[in-house]
Amino acid sequence: DTGVSQDPRHKITKRGQNVTFRCDPISEHNRLYWYRQTLGQGPEFLTYFQNEAQLEKSRLLSDRFSAERPKGSFSTLEIQRTEQGDSAMYLCASTRGPEAFFGQGTRLTVV
């Protein structure tokens, strides 16, 4: 257990539905990152927060994706109108320095 928790661990949804994932970082970590990992590939950066401010977003993050970290603690990642191409593992990581601590990930399957 790294101290970073993600919920749910697995999500199966029908194409076109909206889904929301949650990440609870280690409490004293001010930076929180979202990554996406497709099968057989390494994770790719989606977005990151320093406290409650979203400071960078990847071009991978289309306008169907939105992320929040309202009080600088937990974060949510929402995907609207899901597509089959959204099927992936969504990983959250938190840091205070250069070392990252990862959650177990949320595996999304869009059918």
Next chain:
Amino acid sequence: KNEVEQSPQNLTAQEGEFITINCSYSVGISALHWLQQHPGGGIVSLFMLSSGKKKHGRLIATINIQEKHSSLHITASHPRDSAVYICAVNRGAQKLVFGQGTRLTINP
């Protein structure tokens, strides 16, 4: 060309063998990480390096900053070492850029 390249992509070995996984990167970095990912997805940090060599149990990680290259070694490999090993580098704002991973299978 990916900023972080790992080799090999897949590696199968017998229990007890010495394992080497390589990572090359093409950009300036502040640190390099070796990560382990088991089936089910969770990622665990093994090492964070900015220079030299680190050792933890049967795992050794080295980095050559001038050559932009790092290696992860496993001595006396064991079936429980079977996992995906991922190299990642810090580039700006501490976000990580990942290699594709090396799938290691150790047979008894």
